[in-house]
Amino acid sequence: MKASIHETAIIAASAIIGENVEIGPFTIVGENVTIGTNTRIEAHCEIGVTGGTISDGALEIGSNCLIRSGTILYKGSKFGDGLHTGHKVTVREAVTAGDGLQLGTLCDIQGFCEFGDYVKLHSNVFISQSSILGSFIWIFPHVVLTDDPHPPSEVRLGCRLSDYCAIASHSTLLPGVHIGEGALVGAMSLVRDDVPENGICVGVPGKNIGTTENIKFKETGLQVYPWRRHFHRGYPDTVVKKWIAEFKNS
């Protein structure tokens, strides 16, 4: 099946557009952009923006992606399959992402950062340059990751987030902090120090106050974390099967 491109969309001659791709009204696709099969790009997007510091690079977008309207993706980045964006997302240059990246409405990814697989950002998350995120991470609305320890300076100390960690709404991570695997940052916390594996950090300034294993669901008394014990929506079957097996005896 051929691509379905709205007549008002502006598509550069060199763009490589896979089978069954849809491109909406008033969307612009620039030079050196590759879009995988079955990907849908909605209205008012700009895909393959030049003007970043490595603006001559290519932009690669995988298959089965959903790019919601108003989204801007710079050149020089590479996204795996199943990228889902909300509306009005901006991703600057030199971003590499695995499969299943979700970027909520208004997310602002500053470029030069890395995402593993199935990282999910809710609305309006700000990711500074040099951030390195593992896989299966959750970041909730209005979280800010910073990278400059002495603003303004030329020092860049990106944050590092390990697999399965979750950062609750409205928190700020100071430059260079490491959030350990499975750790939880409470809402509206200011994280100044590293958070250990399965640790909990809350407050302004943030304090490490224990481990996630003590958090139970009120109704059932079951252990909440690691969240992959119970939260499976939106992940591939192969992944979910592994998670179920991991916890079947606990």
Place this chain on the structure above:
Amino acid sequence: MKASIHETAIIAASAIIGENVEIGPFTIVGENVTIGTNTRIEAHCEIGVTGGTISDGALEIGSNCLIRSGTILYKGSKFGDGLHTGHKVTVREAVTAGDGLQLGTLCDIQGFCEFGDYVKLHSNVFISQSSILGSFIWIFPHVVLTDDPHPPSEVRLGCRLSDYCAIASHSTLLPGVHIGEGALVGAMSLVRDDVPENGICVGVPGKNIGTTENIKFKETGLQVYPWRRHFHRGYPDTVVKKWIAEFKNS
């Protein structure tokens, strides 16, 4: 007077557009959308977006509305008369709103929530699913309402805000909290517990520190709250008359 639709706008055949409606350039109006008389929709909007979980629903927009440019409204929602949006607002599906809703620039309403009459949100407010807001409420810039007590989980505990309450800038409401009628949440507070009627909550974590009746204007010594004592701009005459009568002997 007939509707005035810009030649670049894309209007679905089934859209029902009232008299004297204006629709700006590069705006898209989808199927099953009803727009009331005298409503103005500016440029670069998308009205009646599909893709939500109940995307086959209709979208109803009342009369005398002003939808500023870049605004996105999903199908499956219903807005009363006098809706005013700022720029680049996003409202997902299954939202019901009374008359006079104001949504500031960049507001992000996640769907499945309820607004009474004359609710006013300033810029960049995030309203999570399942939130229930009464009437005559104010929410100031960058406030976040959350709904998941154990992120990420399938539990949804929307916040509930009663009439006349005011939430100051940059605050976060934790899942399921109730803000009482006429209560005030100070700037940059983290609200964990219910705030009683006419109560004041401030701090991180938020503490209930008294009642609003003690707050006076510096210059005049007059009581500030309930704010309807003195703040009448933008409300209908019938409402303002009632408010004036309510406080004429105090």
Place this chain on the structure above:
Amino acid sequence: MKASIHETAIIAASAIIGENVEIGPFTIVGENVTIGTNTRIEAHCEIGVTGGTISDGALEIGSNCLIRSGTILYKGSKFGDGLHTGHKVTVREAVTAGDGLQLGTLCDIQGFCEFGDYVKLHSNVFISQSSILGSFIWIFPHVVLTDDPHPPSEVRLGCRLSDYCAIASHSTLLPGVHIGEGALVGAMSLVRDDVPENGICVGVPGKNIGTTENIKFKETGLQVYPWRRHFHRGYPDTVVKKWIAEFKNS
């Protein structure tokens, strides 16, 4: 060299467009707009929006500006040379700005405020009405400047920021505070009181905890502030030469 205007852009007859200006696809330029030479306006912008309270005013944009896509500038404002905006910026009416203003992606400037020269706002900064900012100021992501001491009321108490101050990410400034020259506000602080010249304010609520002269770079032991000692990127040569001379003996 003549202006290069995309065929889909909509340009009002009375707009005065300088030499070598570029205007991108789906961008709208209204009446009474003046755009200086060598300025580039990207796609999906609205330049010269009416509907503000002084919507009949003109809009003046200087030379050598870069207005990134999705940006909205109201009428009634005046920007000097070298304005750079990120994406999806909104600037309401009655703003005056000197040269070299930078407004990051998603910034929301509410109108009726003043910027000196070379003020740099990172992403998603909210500037309320009546704010007055000096020159060479830095504001980092998700900072909120407020102006209403008793929300909602008719009182407007804008914040005042002096030259060379820096406000770190996710902070809130309460109405009417003055940030002294060269002062530093730490990340996620709630500033309630004035911050003295070269002072440091941190915390919720914010406390003045000393002066910036004690902050040193870890690696070199050199003094970090005033930041113009070491941070020169993006400023004109004439300015940088003065800064170098100022600190050459210290």
